[in-house]
Amino acid sequence: MKLVLxxxxxxxxxWRLSAQGIFAEGIHLxxxxxxSGKSTLAxxxxxxxxxxxxxxxxxxxxxxxxxxxxxxxxxxxxxxxEECASWGLDPATILSSIGLVEKGNCDPFRLSRGxxxxxxxxxxxxxxxxxxxLDEPFSSLDVCEKQRICSCLSGRSRGITVMFTHxxxxxxxxxxxxxxxxxxxxxxxxxxxxxxxxxxxxxLIKNLIAAGKTPKNITTDDLMEAACVT
Amino acid sequence: MIHIENxxxxxxxxxSLSIGTGVTSVIGVNGSGKTTLLKLCAGIAVPxxxxxxxxxxxxxxxxxxxxxxxxxxxxxxxxxSDEIASTLRFQHRPPGEIAGRTDEIRxxxxxxxxxxxxxxxxxxxxxVLVALAAAxxxxxxxxxLDECDSHLDxxxxxxxxxxxxxxxIPFILRSTQDMETAAxxxxxxxxxxxxxxxxxxxxxxxxxxxxxxxxxxxxxCRT
Numbered sequence: 184m185k186l187v188l189x190x191x192x193x194x195x196x197x198w199r200l201s202a203q204g205i206f207a208e209g210i211h212l213x214x215x216x217x218x219s220g221k222s223t224l225a226x227x228x229x230x231x232x233x234x235x236x237x238x239x240x241x242x243x244x245x246x247x248x249x250x251x252x253x254x255x256x257x258x259x260x261x262x263x264x265e266e267c268a269s270w271g272l273d274p275a276t277i278l279s280s281i282g283l284v285e286k287g288n289c290d291p292f293r294l295s296r297g298x299x300x301x302x303x304x305x306x307x308x309x310x311x312x313x314x315x316x317l318d319e320p321f322s323s324l325d326v327c328e329k330q331r332i333c334s335c336l337s338g339r340s341r342g343i344t345v346m347f348t349h350x351x352x353x354x355x356x357x358x359x360x361x362x363x364x365x366x367x368x369x370x371x372x373x374x375x376x377x378x379x380x381x382x383x384x385x386x387l388i389k390n391l392i393a394a395g396k397t398p399k400n401i402t403t404d405d406l407m408e409a410a411c412v413t
Numbered sequence: 414m415i416h417i418e419n420x421x422x423x424x425x426x427x428x429s430l431s432i433g434t435g436v437t438s439v440i441g442v443n444g445s446g447k448t449t450l451l452k453l454c455a456g457i458a459v460p461x462x463x464x465x466x467x468x469x470x471x472x473x474x475x476x477x478x479x480x481x482x483x484x485x486x487x488x489x490x491x492x493x494s495d496e497i498a499s500t501l502r503f504q505h506r507p508p509g510e511i512a513g514r515t516d517e518i519r520x521x522x523x524x525x526x527x528x529x530x531x532x533x534x535x536x537x538x539x540x541v542l543v544a545l546a547a548a549x550x551x552x553x554x555x556x557x558l559d560e561c562d563s564h565l566d567x568x569x570x571x572x573x574x575x576x577x578x579x580x581x582i583p584f585i586l587r588s589t590q591d592m593e594t595a596a597x598x599x600x601x602x603x604x605x606x607x608x609x610x611x612x613x614x615x616x617x618x619x620x621x622x623x624x625x626x627x628x629x630x631x632x633x634c635r636t
Contacts, residue, residue, distance in 0.1 A: 215566075216538075216566045216568060216569075217536050217537040217538045217564070217565055217566045217569055218536025218537060218538065218539075252564070294444075295443050295444045295448065296443070296448075296482065296560075297442075297443025297444065297590075298443050298444050300443075301443060319564065322563045322564050323443070323482070323560070323563050323590070324443065324590065325441070325442040325443045325590050326590060326592060326626040326627055327442055327625075327626045327627075328442070328443065329590075329626075330626050349565070349566040349567065351567050351591065351593065352591075352592070352593060352629075352630040352631075353626075353630070385567065386567065386631075387593075387630055387631050387634060390631075390634075391634065403630065403633075406630060406633075406634055407633055407634060409634075410633065410634035410635070
């Protein structure tokens with residue numbers, strides 16, 4: 184199972200994004216500045232945006248999902264319960280897992296931004312996909328929820344997970360790190376070596392590396408463990 | 414000083430809270446009442462009971478700037494220049510004053526090169542800067558930023574933090590889910606179920622939150 188970007192390009196006026204690489208099973212983190220093309224690449228990888236040139240090839244990917252940055256784009260139910268059911272899920276189970284049992288009869292658009300994102304991600308992560316693309320999964324979430332999502336993601340046993348984010352402190356355990364820099368997707372590598380090659384690495388990770396304490400990976404536990412090395 | 418007394422609004426209940434000058438961050442889990450508190454301080458909503466006074470003035474009588482998480486959803490005009498000037502135009506200020514002040518704020522925020530651009534063509538960080546310029550152009554007593562860092566990268570946030578730090582706005586109130594940003598504030602308010610659980614300096618508040626995910630990662634990893 185893999186997704187192959189074969190010189191895939193998107194252009195918009197003077198703006199250009201070029202991507203080449205192979206995404207095998209495991210969690211891939213893609214970082215980049217605002218406006219660098221993270222969401223555009225996510226759409227292209229999901230097949231929702233055609234490449235102007237080159238190709239995007241999905242091998243043995245039969246079930247895929249993209250989670251948009253703005254969860255309201257996914258809403259189809261008029262109540263929170265209906266929204267869960269629209270994903271083929273039991274509302275009681277989903278809502279109890281995210282502490283929203285009392286909001287089952289609410290209009291999803293009456294939830295706070297964070298609650299809506301929590302609901303959406305709970306529905307997404309309740310299913311298994313061969314290819315799961317998450318565009319800024321942490322935006323609008325509080326720190327407790329970010330950590331819970333990281334635990335869920337770290338526990339995904341199969342499939343390709345591609346996470347586009349500018350998050351700086353809370354991450355799942357990742358297998359590969361990529362970044363978009365000057366209109367091009369660039370492979371940094373796998374942690375820990377890939378961290379040394381990661382231009383967009385969060386300041387905290389850069390500081391640990393500068394202190395000679397390169398973390399094994401980028402989870403909270405990994406960063407803490409590295410920081411405590413004497 | 415911002416004084417909040419006996420405030421009740423929906424799930425928010427604050428008996429007494431004082432907010433000094435400088436940058437104050439409001440933190441808490443989703444649904445804890447952060448945006449509700451900011452909306453009340455902005456005068457967008459009015460408390461059922463109790464009061465909010467900004468240096469003795471009610472929010473709806475004070476100059477207040479507001480930047481929300483999705484600034485483009487509030488944009489009314491097409492070009493950057495018109496959007497920034499709109500705040501003063503709605504106040505029917507003299508054209509000369511509007512032109513001068515628009516020019517000044519564009520320079521202050523480094524937006525000169527974007528003046529003629531459509532706001533819809535801007536990157537997420539640039540949109541926040543335009544909304545910030547429109548909010549700051551009237552020299553507000555209180556500037557409110559409601560999780561506007563949620564969709565920004567670290568570089569954009571650094572620029573915005575520099576701008577608000579260098580401004581002469583007495584009160585800056587923001588909500589954030591980034592504890593590293595919160596740790597750089599002058600004051601912190603931690604809300605839980607609509608109530609103030611901790612309030613004070615970052616050291617005081619984060620001491621109370623030690624052992625929780627709210628405790629800043631950089632503090633945990635101090636080398």
